[in-house]
Amino acid sequence: MTQRRRVAITGLGLVTPAGNDVAATWSALLAARSGVAPITNFDARGFPVRIAAEVKNLSPELVEQAAGDRKLLKLANRSHRFALVAASQAFADAGIRPTADTATRWGCVVGTGMMGVTYDELAEVQEDAASNGELEPGRLLAAHGLGDLPLVLRITGCPNGCARPYLAEVALVGKAPGRYNLHLGGDGRGQRLNVLYRENVDEATILAELDAAFARFAAERGPGERFGDFVWRAGLVAAQAAREGAA
Numbered sequence: 001m002t003q004r005r006r007v008a009i010t011g012l013g014l015v016t017p018a019g020n021d022v023a024a025t026w027s028a029l030l031a032a033r034s035g036v037a038p039i040t041n042f043d044a045r046g047f048p049v050r051i052a053a054e055v056k057n058l059s060p061e062l063v064e065q066a067a068g069d070r071k072l073l074k075l076a077n078r079s080h081r082f083a084l085v086a087a088s089q090a091f092a093d094a095g096i097r098p099t100a101d102t103a104t105r106w107g108c109v110v111g112t113g114m115m116g117v118t119y120d121e122l123a124e125v126q127e128d129a130a131s132n133g134e135l136e137p138g139r140l141l142a143a144h145g146l147g148d149l150p151l152v153l154r155i156t157g158c159p160n161g162c163a164r165p166y167l168a169e170v171a172l173v174g175k176a177p178g179r180y181n182l183h184l185g186g187d188g189r190g191q192r193l194n195v196l197y198r199e200n201v202d203e204a205t206i207l208a209e210l211d212a213a214f215a216r217f218a219a220e221r222g223p224g225e226r227f228g229d230f231v232w233r234a235g236l237v238a239a240q241a242a243r244e245g246a247a
Helices: 020-031 059-067 070-075 078-094 119-129 204-221 227-233 240-244
Strands: 155-156 170-176 177-184 195-201
Touching: 020 227, 059 070, 059 078, 195 204, 204 227
Parallel strands: 155 170
Antiparallel strands: 170 177, 177 195
């Protein structure tokens, strides 16, 4: 019989919508007390669903204490802060903590849902494209008379090609919260890769770049021409592709 390795769980830590530590979460579960409540982290009035399971009232002081070094929090988003506090609780529960002498014996495994989207980003999308509660992507193009344009747009937080962004006519690949690589030039049929058009830019820059490109497309496109083909014919991506080829 194959001998299996065994794991001992020596400490627990929890930051959940039902409670900000193990005791509070367990107590809520035993009492069948839900963590779902009206959304408070952003203005949800424009959405058809206005409730969510949010983590509530997590003390900033507790987060700073868990991080140890306040400078680390400059790189930490909301979910990172939950993980720091939960890990700190688990260490305290176990009565152990890494030291410089034992650092090589420790490891860290983190499960994640790829890159998170901030509440501010959600609110901005809602305001621009779903003000009545239903997502209307055509509104982003309607300003240039392109509301009925067939366009392959893909957005992902995974740089390894999740959602196949590199085949899209327009693609956004997340680099950090609020920062993306903008790719243009896929053919809309999955037979030509797009190219990197702008690297590590914020939402305002993306909107400005696409606004200019859509305006030019509306004025200069040929009959039946797709946006992905136009950006090559018009030279919008040719120079960038040439630079990449020379690199």
